[in-house]
Amino acid sequence: MDAVTFELKKTCEKTKARLGKLRTPHGEIETPVFMPVGTQATVKAIKPEELKEMGAYILLSNTYHLFLRPGHQLIKEAGGLHKFMNWDRAILTDSGGFQVFSLGDLRKITEEGVDFRSHIDGSKKFISPEIAIEIQNALGSDIMMAFDECPPYPADRGYVKDSLERTTRWAARCKEAHKTIEKQSIFGIVQGGMYRDLRYESACRITQLDFPGYALGGLSVGEPREIMYEVLDYSADFLPADKPRYLMGVGSPDYLFEGVERGIDMFDCVLPTRIARNGTAMTSKGKVVIKNAVHEKDFDPLDDECGCYTCRNYSRAYLRHLFKANEILSSMLLSHHNLYFLLSLMKKVREAIDKDRFIEFKKAFYDKYGEM
Amino acid sequence: MDAVTFELKKTCEKTKARLGKLRTPHGEIETPVFMPVGTQATVKAIKPEELKEMGAYILLSNTYHLFLRPGHQLIKEAGGLHKFMNWDRAILTDSGGFQVFSLGDLRKITEEGVDFRSHIDGSKKFISPEIAIEIQNALGSDIMMAFDECPPYPADRGYVKDSLERTTRWAARCKEAHKTIEKQSIFGIVQGGMYRDLRYESACRITQLDFPGYALGGLSVGEPREIMYEVLDYSADFLPADKPRYLMGVGSPDYLFEGVERGIDMFDCVLPTRIARNGTAMTSKGKVVIKNAVHEKDFDPLDDECGCYTCRNYSRAYLRHLFKANEILSSMLLSHHNLYFLLSLMKKVREAIDKDRFIEFKKAFYDKYGEM
Numbered sequence: 211m212d213a214v215t216f217e218l219k220k221t222c223e224k225t226k227a228r229l230g231k232l233r234t235p236h237g238e239i240e241t242p243v244f245m246p247v248g249t250q251a252t253v254k255a256i257k258p259e260e261l262k263e264m265g266a267y268i269l270l271s272n273t274y275h276l277f278l279r280p281g282h283q284l285i286k287e288a289g290g291l292h293k294f295m296n297w298d299r300a301i302l303t304d305s306g307g308f309q310v311f312s313l314g315d316l317r318k319i320t321e322e323g324v325d326f327r328s329h330i331d332g333s334k335k336f337i338s339p340e341i342a343i344e345i346q347n348a349l350g351s352d353i354m355m356a357f358d359e360c361p362p363y364p365a366d367r368g369y370v371k372d373s374l375e376r377t378t379r380w381a382a383r384c385k386e387a388h389k390t391i392e393k394q395s396i397f398g399i400v401q402g403g404m405y406r407d408l409r410y411e412s413a414c415r416i417t418q419l420d421f422p423g424y425a426l427g428g429l430s431v432g433e434p435r436e437i438m439y440e441v442l443d444y445s446a447d448f449l450p451a452d453k454p455r456y457l458m459g460v461g462s463p464d465y466l467f468e469g470v471e472r473g474i475d476m477f478d479c480v481l482p483t484r485i486a487r488n489g490t491a492m493t494s495k496g497k498v499v500i501k502n503a504v505h506e507k508d509f510d511p512l513d514d515e516c517g518c519y520t521c522r523n524y525s526r527a528y529l530r531h532l533f534k535a536n537e538i539l540s541s542m543l544l545s546h547h548n549l550y551f552l553l554s555l556m557k558k559v560r561e562a563i564d565k566d567r568f569i570e571f572k573k574a575f576y577d578k579y580g581e582m
Numbered sequence: 583m584d585a586v587t588f589e590l591k592k593t594c595e596k597t598k599a600r601l602g603k604l605r606t607p608h609g610e611i612e613t614p615v616f617m618p619v620g621t622q623a624t625v626k627a628i629k630p631e632e633l634k635e636m637g638a639y640i641l642l643s644n645t646y647h648l649f650l651r652p653g654h655q656l657i658k659e660a661g662g663l664h665k666f667m668n669w670d671r672a673i674l675t676d677s678g679g680f681q682v683f684s685l686g687d688l689r690k691i692t693e694e695g696v697d698f699r700s701h702i703d704g705s706k707k708f709i710s711p712e713i714a715i716e717i718q719n720a721l722g723s724d725i726m727m728a729f730d731e732c733p734p735y736p737a738d739r740g741y742v743k744d745s746l747e748r749t750t751r752w753a754a755r756c757k758e759a760h761k762t763i764e765k766q767s768i769f770g771i772v773q774g775g776m777y778r779d780l781r782y783e784s785a786c787r788i789t790q791l792d793f794p795g796y797a798l799g800g801l802s803v804g805e806p807r808e809i810m811y812e813v814l815d816y817s818a819d820f821l822p823a824d825k826p827r828y829l830m831g832v833g834s835p836d837y838l839f840e841g842v843e844r845g846i847d848m849f850d851c852v853l854p855t856r857i858a859r860n861g862t863a864m865t866s867k868g869k870v871v872i873k874n875a876v877h878e879k880d881f882d883p884l885d886d887e888c889g890c891y892t893c894r895n896y897s898r899a900y901l902r903h904l905f906k907a908n909e910i911l912s913s914m915l916l917s918h919h920n921l922y923f924l925l926s927l928m929k930k931v932r933e934a935i936d937k938d939r940f941i942e943f944k945k946a947f948y949d950k951y952g953e954m
Contacts, residue, residue: 250909252904252909280902280907288897509660523668528668537626541910
């Protein structure tokens, strides 16, 4: 039996929004869920205990980065990624595909896999579907992702078609290479660019391989948001209802709402921690740019509706001071707040779906949040 | 009555090491004590709750830095430094003198005070004894320091003599300027360079002003350690036994031991957090430079005798990875460990004094720690 299973608990009557539960070897996760990102085996500026306190039950970590540094064999020797980074709840690892393809001129794709140069030291590296699985086996993540090719936007139809053929062959090779399905599960990735028929074809062929979960890849890669929403509109319908659906690399509040409304169960994004380090907070009344002079003598918390550690203990004036003084605590406190904000938002989204109030909740949030 | 009082509980029979208790408006502190430094209203990369957990009862913060940014009036409006930075235990603020004098060509000393240029934006600033007290009153620290002149090392006798005269006049002006002694106490600062007779003269004249505590200034400013120890040998004897003695800017383990042995009760230093950010840990077996290749596959904790959060949860291999990957968590975890290490060390020092085993404890520590 697959290590990771999904239970669909409810589907909204008015939208495609769903409530579900993922069961993994490292605990259960209520969906829809936002997964904080710990690229290099740490969620930047945050301790694991904080993530637990704020209700995170699953993290994402990046295969590409860990492969290059410190190396998957080292993490295996350390007892796996969970132990290495002191996180005993669930972990999803991506396949490294997205990062490798983002290297542009530094990589060369063949049927066998991808030759590329490390962004750290320029050394030659190679990842194939089999190696992506070997790395993720060594890391010991609960959910592994198939090694796919993610076409850029825009990309012509011929390229996208060829690419999805290869992604399909690679998905089969990933499945073949993974021997311990009772310990770790692989999710397949649907590609097809912004072409409806190719999305359909990719979904058919990937789901024929029968993975315990599916991701929609190749979205949020630079296309206008209307196009992404349109692709989401039909793409979710091409996937089986009883398997979890994961929209990769998406984490702004509007994308989360629009994704949930279209039947997506899982999301991840570096956005909350990245903008935190740049001094921006997400609040119930919209974004707060903490360095702005208006906050100089503002002794109120970032968000008076927020119950997080940062909002309970610190004023905007203090946070502004820390940011301007280049203090590490600025990144720590703002990252904490932003992650808490998104995790709490998703909790409220689940409650709203449960009470058949998702559309109303979304509208109220949008009205108050303003521009995304 | 003075806001801060001192109770001398015990003096070692074989050395001048003492046990005491400082009582402040924000709690009691067992001495000898090491005070973590929160220069800009934060101990770098550490949350206040962590400091409490590791047994910190008093912090130091820097008047010069807070005067320039965010400004003492803002902190006063925020309800004082304790509230601003979320720390309800004791705070000692320095006077800004040391930082101002360190500016070299950027400052000009007159009898009235010191004109200088901000290191942040080059703007013209002025601090006098009265302004140093005004700033510290606004910050609301439990212990304020008198505004002194700290001569460099080496400095000729004539300069040091003139300087200590001015420091004495300024100390009297600080005392005169401070009206709320029941809320905050001022400690006097003894100068006199490395000249025994001038140290004696300064001590006599500063103690005549009758402060509730005294610091030894102008040490650890570049002189050889033997000279510092020699000055400490006689300087402590020039001070009243029933008042706390504070050696400013000192925090390596050897300096702490040597200071305690010579009758010092209070210490502060940025060392533990600064070296932590540079990847160096203090352990019971000496310094560990975490980036070194020898730690690459070392899955043991930094210090197997340490009970801190970092040592309980993370391996050297993980810490090395974080440091090499430039992750903020590296600074967080190493700073936590180093502060815990020094605070625990001082706790053991107090226990050793209590059990008349200080000399033995010091020897055992030195034997194991190796080169400082």
